[in-house]
Amino acid sequence: MRALIVYCHPRETSFTAAVRDVVLEKLHAAGAEVRLTDLYARGFDPRLTAHDLEIYEDEAANQLALRQDCADLKWCDTLIFVYPTWWYGLPAMLKGWLDRVMVPGLAFLMPKGPGETIGPGLTHITRLGVFTTCGASWWLTRLVGAPGRRTLLRGVGLLCAKGKRTAFAAHYLMDSSTPESRTKHLAKVARQMDKLIGRLPARATATA
Structure with missing residues (x-):
């Protein structure tokens, strides 16, 4: 199992960082190879420039600026996003x-x-x-269009293997969360990771 985690949050003390840590713990316990890209920590430039657009369809050139990210995406068989939902979007x-x-x-x-x-x-x-957090409630997030599910699980998911395993967990009403709700959510993240990883070979289970 080769897992790429795309992590996006500017504060290391955030609850999103705690979610990331649960994801990492589960992957390491399963014996997975893991690569983590921390977008804020590395100062990733999110701007798609005019030059980027010019070479966008040039398959000989469009991966050159971000060779490692592209190599990571080719390498992984498991792709995980950990981030906060802001203004109903990524x-x-x-x-x-x-x-x-x-x-x-x-x-x-x-x-x-x-x-x-x-x-x-x-x-x-x-x-x-x-795995995300939302300031809004479940029903309001769904009313607006559930961006995490729509863009990542559905949009990116359509590009992945048929019959793939999926996992999703969102802590809603994050702005009024409590220690109890956060603890409960981290347990949910752990269960979703167990679902995503699936049954382990006997050897991996013994060494986890």
Whole structure:
């Protein structure tokens, strides 16, 4: 199991960091190979420039600026996003990562003729996890369109393997959360990670 975690939060003391740590603990216990990209810590530039757009469909050039991110995406069979939901959407840093790394020839295949749609390029990814926090309530988030589910589980998910495993957990009403609600949510994240990882081989279970 080769897991890539895309983590997006500016504060190391955030609750989102605690969620990330639970995800990491579960992956390490399962014996997974793990790569973590911390977008804020590395100063990731989310801007899609005019030059980026010019070479966007040039598969010989569109991965050069972010070689490591593209290599990580090719390497993993498990992709996990950990981030806060702001203004009913992905943080600009994370949206920019999608814009700049999920390029043609890697994340998806361009249409070959008129009227055709894109094809999936991430069919090697068999597990997809999304872990977020929301200031709004469950019903208000759903009313607006549940961005984590829509953009990541559905949008990115359509590019991944058919029959993939998925996991999702969101702490709603984060702005009025309590120690009890946060503890309960971390337990939910742990259960969702167990679901995502699935049954382990006997040897891995013995050494976990």
